[in-house]
Amino acid sequence: MTLWRNWAGTVTASPREVVHAGTVDAVAAAVTRAASAGLTVRVAGSGHSFTPLVATDGLLLHVDELSGVTAVDRERGRVRVLGGTPLHVLNPALQRLGLALPNLGDIDRQTISGAIATGTHGTGMRRQGIASAVCGLTLVLADGSTLTCSVEVDPEVFAAARVGLGALGVVVEVELQCVPAFRLHAKESAQALSRLLPRLQAEVDGHDHVDVLWFPHTDRVSVKRNDVVGAHEGPGPLTPWRARLDDELLANGVFEATNRLAAALPASVPVVNEVAARLLGAREFADDSWRVFCSSRRVRFVESEYAVPRASVGAVIGELRSWFERTRAPVPFPVELRFVGADDVWLSTAFERDSGYVAVHQYHRMDPAPLFAAFEAIVAEHAGRPHWGKVHTLGAQRLRDLYPRFEPFRAVRERLDPGRVFTNAHVRHLLGD
Ligand SMILES: Cc1cc2nc3c(=O)[nH]c(=O)nc-3n(C[C@H](O)[C@H](O)[C@H](O)COP(=O)(O)OP(=O)(O)OC[C@H]3O[C@@H](n4cnc5c(N)ncnc54)[C@H](O)[C@@H]3O)c2cc1C
Structure with missing residues (x-):
């Protein structure tokens, strides 16, 4: 039975288990339970990717209940938001704080973690994609532990995990460098x-x-x-x-x-x-x-x-x-x-x-x-x-040539998820194993 389909209706999945985790502890418990049962895990955002990144026959983990702004640093214009926060919730919340993301794509249905995982972008040569506004991330890893990274703390994981394809762990919190509302x-x-x-x-x-x-x-x-x-x-x-x-x-x-x-x-x-x-x-x-x-x-x-x-x-x-x-x-x-x-x-x-x-x-x-x-x-x-979220056929062999930091990304993955809990056929095709 199909339990999940993407927005376009072109990708479906029949996961063995579906969990909606509303706390970081619930995420960790679901991941460790699945890993010890030999199930792989994919995290679902809003399902707006056209590629089969989310599809799984293992555990499909929804983090839609992990939503909202958890902390504000007004001096530095930074906010921390839970990983499942949709952009249509985030944008007006930032506006109320007098802040905004520097750039956005053309819809706001995605979750913040789903958007950054595939490199979602808008337009503007003097701006970057949404993942560039991320200044810190907290992940739940395959062993259930949490890891917080930034440019100062674990910079290699930080460089890899902002556009992480959901292949390194579950993003439960994101810190964003905002700009004054404009x-x-x-x-x-x-x-x-x-x-x-x-x-x-x-x-x-x-x-x-x-x-x-x-x-x-x-x-x-x-x-x-x-x-x-x-x-x-x-x-x-x-x-x-x-x-x-x-x-x-x-x-x-x-x-x-x-x-x-x-x-x-x-x-x-x-x-x-x-x-x-x-x-x-x-x-x-x-x-x-x-x-x-x-x-x-x-x-x-x-x-x-x-x-x-x-x-x-x-x-x-x-x-x-x-x-x-x-x-x-x-x-x-x-x-x-x-x-x-x-x-x-x-x-x-x-x-x-x-x-x-x-x-x-x-x-x-x-x-x-x-x-x-x-x-x-x-x-x-x-x-x-x-674009990682849009239809293409490229696999690891070609992607390695296109991305100078492809191998370092794979090394971070090897360190964080050596047992390949966060994978599926499409991720294996992209990353080579
Ligand atoms: C109508 C439409 C308009 C679009 N417009 C744009 C645009 O303007 N610019 C652009 O660049 N793209 C655009 N996209 C593509 C879209 O932004 C991306 O595919 C984005 O990744 C979708 O986010 P999502 O929340 O739906 O994530 P999903 O598609 O559900 O998941 C995407 C990836 O994120 C991972 N993921 C989700 N949540 C987590 C988490 N908490 N932890 C770890 N991994 C996680 C998933 O495992 C998966 O690998 C558009 C798509 C549609 C359908």
Whole structure:
């Protein structure tokens, strides 16, 4: 019997045991009990990964009851939060403290531990992924003991465990370096892809956060430029009716309808995409950072995303465009481009590399395989590093070449989990044993 499925509905699992642990002691007890019974353990966040990282036939451990802010250091702008805290709980809690995470992805449904485990990121060349905001972590290890690490204490574990794939232990608490709460001025407009590409890098450097959506088979992109403004600067937030129209109707309701049409009539995709691109018109507003970064995504899809050197994004898009022209592949979802600064987290997709992220999506009722295979072949030529939570086929042999600290990561894993309690078939494929 299927007891767990991911958000996209593409990964299912039938674990032997399912535990919702509400305290650190309960986590430790569940892990030691499973380990002594010879069961492997996977921890579930909100199930928003497209890869089978969470799937298990052993113990599936939920930490959703481990939620909330446990400590605040106002002087340093740091908070400690429990590992299962969802971002949609964390963001308003930080706002009430006058704080914010420096950058976020485009939804807030993930848990903090799930988000960092796969290197979840937003966009902004002067910012990094969410794991870079982590300044301390507490893990429950395979033997039931706890380990707290930071840049000062056990720095190797800290470098490994921020993007840890759930392969080192259960993250029960995370310390975050926040920034003062800030406001973003959002400007969104449509543009021709062919005019944007030659000046893409200048756009990226000219704004705090740039996000581009390109509709395949068209020359149309929607460009979102978000810039930090003072507390009383910029226009007001979207009026409630406009927010509802944009997010509920256009981004979800109408978009679901255009995707259903595309699934029923694949030949209509170029026209459907032209219409969808035109619906994403211009808008301008300002609001709290997390309200601007995150929106709701209810149209189901599957996604593959790779990080490439930022300078390679134009070439990747050119090759993808040629592929779409050659194959006329029906893909009604936009290709998304984002940009993030280099960081020092060993398995971060932006490790020591200013990165451009290219993401391809397919509606969940349509076959993603041809698109994902072609995309993977293109990004392979640009030293592409796959998002750990999004569909890809790379295994340890290739990942070792892409990540200079791959072997040190494996060494930390050998130290923390020599009996391979925190594993499954996908993790073995990724890490080589
Ligand atoms: C609609 C949608 C939008 C998305 N937008 C973005 C985006 O803007 N940017 C981006 O980078 N990604 C994005 N993603 C991907 C998503 O952020 C990642 O897949 C993320 O890992 C999901 O977090 P989760 O809480 O659902 O974790 P899950 O998917 O449940 O788990 C992910 C990994 O974290 C591990 N894990 C979870 N909790 C713990 C814990 N307490 N201790 C140890 N390990 C743990 C799991 O074992 C697993 O390995 C999106 C996904 C969807 C479906």
